[in-house]
Amino acid sequence: MNTRTPRPVVMQLWMLRVLMWLFPTGFRKTYRAEMLQTYRTRATNIYARQGYRGLLRLWAVTVIDLVVTAAQEHFEPSKRWQRIGGLALIGGGLLWVVLHLPFGVGWFQSPPIAMALLLIGLASMNFERTREQRAAPLRMWAGFMVTAVGLMAVLVGYMTAWIGGWHQTGITTVTGAALQSVGLLVMGMTAHENGKSWPMLLITGLVSGAEAVWLALFLWQDMLMASMLSVVGLVVFGVIGAMCWVGLGVMLWREGDEEVEISMA
Amino acid sequence: MPKRMAQDEPLPLSPIMLHMLLALSDGEKHGYAIMKAVEDDTGGDIAIPLGSLYGAIKRLIGGGLIEESDERPDPDLDDERRRYYRITPTGEQTLSAEVQRLERTVAIARAKRVSGKAG
Numbered sequence: 001m002n003t004r005t006p007r008p009v010v011m012q013l014w015m016l017r018v019l020m021w022l023f024p025t026g027f028r029k030t031y032r033a034e035m036l037q038t039y040r041t042r043a044t045n046i047y048a049r050q051g052y053r054g055l056l057r058l059w060a061v062t063v064i065d066l067v068v069t070a071a072q073e074h075f076e077p078s079k080r081w082q083r084i085g086g087l088a089l090i091g092g093g094l095l096w097v098v099l100h101l102p103f104g105v106g107w108f109q110s111p112p113i114a115m116a117l118l119l120i121g122l123a124s125m126n127f128e129r130t131r132e133q134r135a136a137p138l139r140m141w142a143g144f145m146v147t148a149v150g151l152m153a154v155l156v157g158y159m160t161a162w163i164g165g166w167h168q169t170g171i172t173t174v175t176g177a178a179l180q181s182v183g184l185l186v187m188g189m190t191a192h193e194n195g196k197s198w199p200m201l202l203i204t205g206l207v208s209g210a211e212a213v214w215l216a217l218f219l220w221q222d223m224l225m226a227s228m229l230s231v232v233g234l235v236v237f238g239v240i241g242a243m244c245w246v247g248l249g250v251m252l253w254r255e256g257d258e259e260v261e262i263s264m265a
Numbered sequence: 266m267p268k269r270m271a272q273d274e275p276l277p278l279s280p281i282m283l284h285m286l287l288a289l290s291d292g293e294k295h296g297y298a299i300m301k302a303v304e305d306d307t308g309g310d311i312a313i314p315l316g317s318l319y320g321a322i323k324r325l326i327g328g329g330l331i332e333e334s335d336e337r338p339d340p341d342l343d344d345e346r347r348r349y350y351r352i353t354p355t356g357e358q359t360l361s362a363e364v365q366r367l368e369r370t371v372a373i374a375r376a377k378r379v380s381g382k383a384g
Contacts, residue, residue: 031319034348038297039315062315069316073323 008052009043012059019063022070085124089249092117093242115158118245122187123151146186153183181209204244278363281313281321286330286352286360293334293351296322322350330356 005013016039020032039062046054095114161176184205278286281303288294288302296318304312313321325331334349352360 027319027323031323034296035315035319037347038295038300038318041297042300042315061312065314066316069320072320 005040005044006047008055009040009047012043012055013040016062016066019066022066024070024073027073083253085121086249086251086253087121088117088124089121090246090253091249092121093245093247093249112162115155119151119155121245121249122154123147150183150186153186154180155183157181157183177208181205184208204241204248207241207244277366278359279321280311281317282325282330283360283363284311285313285321285325286356286363289331289350289352290357290360293336293349295347295349297347299350325356326350328355329353330359 013036016036020028020035023032043055043058046058050057092114095117157176157178157180159176160179161173164172164174164176182205187205277283284303284306285299287306288299294302299322300313300318322331326333330353331350332353334351336349
């Protein structure tokens with residue numbers, strides 16, 4: 001059909017093409033042309049009936065909706081992301097323990113690459129939302145915010161503890177450990193929201209918290225470094241902590257297998 | 266426990282998905298026609314924005330409730346870039362189950378003398 005497209009609609013279509021880049025590649029490739037076509041028809045009809053005011057109202061609603069739905073598409077649960085998250089947690093946990101024990105460098109000086117993998121796994125686990133949650137956008141976004149805060153706490157806690165361990169500053173190390181633990185517990189609560197592996201995540205947070213207490217006790221006795229290098233410190237907080245991460249990864253991987261694929265391949 | 270249909274599509278369906286399936290129950294339609302039908306059916310109460318429409322289409326296809334149609338009502342009358350969608354047998358089953366669920370809900374409400382009018 002060759003109906004002439006009004007100039008304001010043409011301008012909006014131009015901006016819409018830019019906004020389309022917010023969507024994941026697969027979604028964009030599949031629906032971009034059709035979405036533009038649909039918007040063109042709808043906007044042209046509304047412009048004919050309601051003029052600029054109607055067109056502006058449509059544009060405002062469309063932009064907000066596109067931003068929200070693009071974010072939803074990025075966080076769409078899928079086997080692929082769950083498996084990547086699971087593998088990241090397994091890899092991060094193994095790296096944590098493998099590089100941790102032989103060098104005896106202590107829990108908080110584990111390599112950044114291990115922490116990066118663990119953060120990827122945690123993000124994959126916690127940003128996943130169920131369809132029921134996506135139907136309640138306010139609750140979903142509140143969950144995203146809490147998860148982001150939890151991730152930041154884990155990251156900042158790790159970096160703080162790392163710096164504390166490097167400079168042998170006890171109070172910094174303990175503060176970092178406590179912050180990391182709080183972040184994990186917060187994420188455990190959001191994981192509970194989507195029913196995924198939350199008990200294991202809470203256990204991981206508690207192990208991290210127990211380590212903070214353990215370090216604090218030794219700090220009180222002015223024996224921080226001794227605590228970090230002690231056999232108890234290495235075995236309990238190194239091995240058990242890493243086992244928690246690997247366990248989380250295995251659970252996430254298995255849940256990825258169980259999850260019904262609802263997105264287009 | 267909500268009844269689960271094939272492809273594990275849970276009931277209740279979201280209002281948007283329910284109305285989209287209803288729109289497709291009387292024949293295949295393209296995206297804009299679905300949007301328009303839902304708006305007309307609900308008297309303007311549900312106006313599906315662009316992103317939500319195609320997000321829902323993607324999920325309905327992924328859940329096996331609708332599928333893309335190869336046929337076109339009349340290629341001369343329509344833009345060839347448009348895709349048409351039709352409801353699948355699984356989609357019809359799910360829609361039917363959802364309608365029954367809603368009927369039961371209404372029956373309960375009537376039994377409790379809950380009026381449809383506010384106040």
